[in-house]
Amino acid sequence: MKARNGAPALREVPEQRRILAVLVFSQILSGAGLAAGITVGALLAEELLGSTGLAGVPSALFTTGSALGAVGIGQICRRWGRRPGLALGYGVGALGSLGVVAAAALGNAPLLFLALLVYGAGTATNLMARYAGADLASPARRGRAVSTVLFATTLGAVVGPNLVTLTGEVAHSWGIPRLAGPFLLATAAFGSAAVVLACLLRPDPLRLAEALAKDKSVAEAAGPAAEDPTAEGPAAEGPAADSDDRPAARPRRAGVVTGTTVMVLTQLVMIAVMTMTPVHMRAHGHGTQAAGFVIALHVGAMFLPSPLTGLLVDRVGRLWVAGASGVTLLAAGVLAAMAPPSSLPALATALVLLGLGWNFGLISGTAIVTDALPPARRASAQGLVDVGIALAGAAGGASSGLVVVLGGYPTLALAGGILALAVVPVVAWSVRRPPHPAARAAPRTDTERT
Numbered sequence: 001m002k003a004r005n006g007a008p009a010l011r012e013v014p015e016q017r018r019i020l021a022v023l024v025f026s027q028i029l030s031g032a033g034l035a036a037g038i039t040v041g042a043l044l045a046e047e048l049l050g051s052t053g054l055a056g057v058p059s060a061l062f063t064t065g066s067a068l069g070a071v072g073i074g075q076i077c078r079r080w081g082r083r084p085g086l087a088l089g090y091g092v093g094a095l096g097s098l099g100v101v102a103a104a105a106l107g108n109a110p111l112l113f114l115a116l117l118v119y120g121a122g123t124a125t126n127l128m129a130r131y132a133g134a135d136l137a138s139p140a141r142r143g144r145a146v147s148t149v150l151f152a153t154t155l156g157a158v159v160g161p162n163l164v165t166l167t168g169e170v171a172h173s174w175g176i177p178r179l180a181g182p183f184l185l186a187t188a189a190f191g192s193a194a195v196v197l198a199c200l201l202r203p204d205p206l207r208l209a210e211a212l213a214k215d216k217s218v219a220e221a222a223g224p225a226a227e228d229p230t231a232e233g234p235a236a237e238g239p240a241a242d243s244d245d246r247p248a249a250r251p252r253r254a255g256v257v258t259g260t261t262v263m264v265l266t267q268l269v270m271i272a273v274m275t276m277t278p279v280h281m282r283a284h285g286h287g288t289q290a291a292g293f294v295i296a297l298h299v300g301a302m303f304l305p306s307p308l309t310g311l312l313v314d315r316v317g318r319l320w321v322a323g324a325s326g327v328t329l330l331a332a333g334v335l336a337a338m339a340p341p342s343s344l345p346a347l348a349t350a351l352v353l354l355g356l357g358w359n360f361g362l363i364s365g366t367a368i369v370t371d372a373l374p375p376a377r378r379a380s381a382q383g384l385v386d387v388g389i390a391l392a393g394a395a396g397g398a399s400s401g402l403v404v405v406l407g408g409y410p411t412l413a414l415a416g417g418i419l420a421l422a423v424v425p426v427v428a429w430s431v432r433r434p435p436h437p438a439a440r441a442a443p444r445t446d447t448e449r450t
Helices: 015-049 057-080 082-106 109-134 139-162 164-173 178-200 205-227 233-237 253-283 288-303 306-315 318-338 344-371 375-407 409-420 423-431
Strands: none
Touching (some): 015 057, 015 109, 015 139, 015 178, 015 205, 015 288, 082 178, 109 178, 139 288, 205 375, 253 288, 306 318, 318 423
16 A cells, blocks of 8 residues: 555654644744844844944854754764754754843844854754654655644744844843844743753654664564574574665665755755845835844745645655745745835745745755655764755855845845756756655555545
8 A cells, every 4th residue: 555645655653743743832932033043133243243244144153053053963863862952952042042132232243153153053953853853754744744843933933023123122121232132032932942842852753763663674674584484593584673784774865965955055045135135125214123024924935835835745746846946936036136125015025935945945855855864864964964054054144245245135136046946957867866765756546546
């Protein structure tokens, strides 16, 4: 019996439902923390440093911190499991958020830069939580499992930017610059998520997935011996469950390369254009509240379509959705470049498309990479993949301000859209290779329909 997309119709373990519920709760909390740096990071740096050209530095710093965090979190997850890795990541992110508040209050730029690096651990954890949702998911439902975790980020991530004014007033009443207000919210959000995961993420999804894979491997190795009474000695025992010589224990490099490339390109383009949009808006007469509204719509588009995207990834196919991400980001770049600076609806639409293209790329790329990795090698490899994603974001954030200074915001948006289109040939190359069964989408046969 097979699932609709051609993958084995494996029954998921009962623990998966509880694990997803805990991850959803923690992602709702952490989403508000994720939105702080997106919404006011560039504006805070511009105000503190007095330079538009350096406004992209905060994005570069917290995405670089995200890369460093991804390495550490990946290694902790590999050695001790998802629960300690994710909980510690959010705890460090909360500490970094508090550091940003202190730096803004003191007007200390070096402390701001250091705190933003530490804050990046929280953003890394927010994204890496999606892997925990996929650990115990059957291949036929992997896209939907990833999308469930990402979708949960929507509430906090959309509410956060719209609280810019309120949190700013709270900060001001405490004698802290208004733009530091969202980072007060991030401190509480990341800290709460850390406590939830540390207390409730049991059993550990990665450890359970590894144990189930080992049990399955042992059972498969013992099967022929049970059927053949003449089998004896070591040959009857079969290969060790954790042997690196087994095909199932080896990563499929083509899938890792394809999925990583898709996520890296979409992250670079999204971060670059998103970072400079609030600066571009304020330079043309829009207020901080208007910029927060546009970013809220953008962040909503990053996460809100996740259930539909996950369904498309599982039913239509990973590679088709990955290709759609490049086309969508091109449309976003063209619209942002052509939009009149005074037109709030046009800029908002462009940022919605930007978030949607990123959503397509992240969910499809995550499913492609997870399909290609056995449980025993997932955590460390996924951490390295997210390092590449974070470094791409850092490059996009660092270069975005300079591109705007030299060529203007339309140049940045159009160049980003064209670069995103490079996803299409990457997907075309992968289509020419025989994919893993879980990555294919095929109609059900007559037997399967009955």
